Amino acid sequence: MKPFVFTLRQEPAQRVDLSALSPDRIAGRAAAEIEKIEIGTTKAAIKVGDVFGVSVGDPGVVRFEGGSSRFDLVGAKLLPDHSVHVDGDVGAQLGRLAKGGRITVTGSAGAYAASGNAGALIEIGGNVGDFLAAPLAGELGGMSGGRVIVRGNAGARAGDRLRRGVIVIEGDAGEDLGSRLIAGSIVVLGAAKGRIGYLNRRGTIVLANARDLGPTYIDCGAHILTFAGLFARSLRTDSPRAAAVLSRKLRRYGGDTAVYGKGEILTPA
Amino acid sequence: MSELIRNGVRIDDSFAEAFPMSGTGILITGPNAKWARQAAETMTGFATSVIGCGCEAAIDCEVPPEETPDGRPGVRALLFAMSSKDAEKQLVNRLGQCVLTCPGSAVYSTVKGEFEIKVGDAVRQFGDKWQMSKVVDGRRFWRVPVMDGEFFCEAKVGLTKKSVGGGNLLVMGADWDSTMRATEAGVAAVRAVPDAIAPFPGGIVRSGSKVGSQYKGMGASTNDAYCPTLRGVTNSALDADIGCVLEIVIDGLTDAAVSAAMRAGLKAIIDMGPENGAKRIGAGNYGGKLGPFHYHLKDLLP
Incomplete structure (x- = not known):
């Protein structure tokens, strides 16, 4: 069956909330009905039909042909066995609270991508904004499952309060990577700056490029x-370069000893 | 007893009577094949019969590095017990005493079953709060710090209640050497069948038992009908040309695995012929009233 396609007509003049276009919410609805869904976030009304041409198909496979950095909440609350693909950029909160399934974005994503993700595989071809996989203000835990692959760079505080799941950043990471980690794993292949793993409790951060980690991470030897061997095999298809880093002998730094301190930062020995 | 003959070997018109068991197992990997095997051998030691050992366990097969989860050489060990509770108790004990302790070892689930046993969740506390949990591809693992690095262990392994224990072949020959030759060939063929094990020493048991005894309180005693030295003085099942009997006992994860293993063992023994090997093959049963699984030799012949 052909996919359910939203073709970009023109970029909207305001940010739009696309959570209403997640697969389970459009299933069984006609194109005309979907075009009338209100997606605006300001006083000016804007409907799906104003932004997209709608071509009905299998709601389990949704495609956006054309993206915009104003497209917020793409793939929000996505369910297992469903997929969303975006040809282009997306805005904030990509895959917010997704339970499973697969989201691919060829362009870049905004802030809070994969926030609250509990099981989806989210792949971002370009860069991603600040607070990747982080909780929104007031929430206690960050991403609780699934996997995020960023081919480009990530902004500040990537993986904040990560609880479970895997984040791979193939480019550079911004300030304070893996801050307040609860558990889970983050791999960065480029450079990382700032206080890495600040207040890390039980999480694992893998850095392909070793750097100074400050006094609260203690060298535990190579x-x-x-x-790491099992993790490398699991990452082989999603990120062969990350798998190669994990296949090597690794130096383990235990920390953050400023807090619980059962986490670690691994770098090639 | 009407007899069939294949390649000069007499086949009894008899059947092996087998019982339902709870089957589980683990895949053990190590830094090299020697240490992976060592862990599996230690774990499956003293596990010949549920009667005295609590379970029956043995190595099923070696697993090449490219097929193991962590890319290291592996060995698959299977364990069978009369109840899922017994299987869990035995596996957790053996894992804690024999695999956790074995240098370099790691443990993964290898049996797909209707139930799960907590193994990593049981040994993780050895880590004294230094243990770390990792979920990779939906499977939870524990990293327990130990003196040679980390013991890496899957949290849960599968258990199936559809396992079968007690498939068997009675190999009868003129003397010990020829009977052993045939039985060893049979064991090699049985062991090549996936999901089936032969738990006795070298896969072979020489002290086959019957139900009951002349002593009070003994549930089982020597199977005098198959003891060659008693041929003349007891109600013997042996012919004049039989001087030695060895038995292969088979446990399998499925009914199909046990019958495939018996079929393979039969073929190997028959192929050797009666001159150098076995003169006759039989099977042990209790009249068919105790075990629900009956493996008739005549149905399994090559």
């Missing part, structure tokens, strides 16, 4: 970790 080891061949069985876990």
Whole structure:
């Protein structure tokens, strides 16, 4: 069956909330009905039909042909076995609270991408804004499952309060990567700056490029970790370069000893 | 007993009577094949019969590095017990004492079953709060710090209640050497069948038992009908040309695995012929009233 396609007519003049176009919410609805869905976020009314041409198809496979950095909440609350693909950029909160499924964005994504993700595989071809996989203000935990692959760079505070799941950033990471980590794993292949793993409790951060980590991470020596071998195999298809880093002998820095301190930063030995 | 003959070997018109068991197992990997095997051998030691050992366990097969989750050489060990509770108790004990302790080892689930046993969740506390949990591709693992690095162990492994224990072949020959030759060939063929094990020493048991005893309180005693030294003085099942009997006992994760293993063992023994190997093959049963699984030799012949 052909996919459900939203073709960009023109970029909207305001930010739009596309959570109403997640697969389960458009299933069984006619094109005319979908075109009338209100997606505006200001006083000026704007409907799906103003922004997209709608071509009905399998709601399990949704495609956006053309993106915009004003497209917020794409793939929000996505369910397992569904997929969303965007040819272009997206705005904030991509894949917010997704339960499963697969989201691919060829362009870049805004802030709070994968926030609250609980099981989706989210792949971003370009860069991603600040607070990747982080909780929104007032929430206690960040991403709780799934996997995020960023081919470009990430903004500040990537992986804030990560609880479970895997984040791979193939480019550089912004300030304070992996701040307040609860658990989970983050791999960065480019450079990372700022206080890496600040207040990390039980999380794992893998840095392809070693750098100074400050006094609260303590060198525990270089080891061949069985876990890293299994993790490398699991990452082989999504990020061969990340897999290559994990296949090596790794130096383990335990921390953040300013807090619980059962986490770690691994770098190639 | 009417007899069939294949390649000069007499086949009894008999059947092996087998019982439902709870089956589980683990895939053990190590830094090299030697240490992966060591962990599996230690874990499956003293596990010949549920009667005295609590479970029956043995190595099923070696797993090449490219097929293991962590890319290291592996060995698959299977364990069978009379109840899922027994299987869990035995597996967790053996894992804690024999695999956790074995240098370099890591443990993964390898049996797909209707139930799960918590194994990593049981040994993780050895880590004294230094243990770390990792979920990779939906499977939870524990990293427990130990003196050679980390013991890496999957949190749960599968258990199936559809397993079968007690498939068997009675290999009868003129003397010990020829009977052993045939039985060893049979064991090699049985062991090549996936999901099936032969838990006795080298896959072979020489002290087959019957139900009951002349002593009070003994549930089982020597199967005098198959003891060659008693051929003349007891109600013997042995012919004049039989001087030795060895038995292969088979446990399998499925009914199909046990019958495939018996079929493979039969073929290997028959192929050797009666001159150098076995003169006759039989199977042990209790009249068919105790076990629901009956493997008739005549249905499994090559």
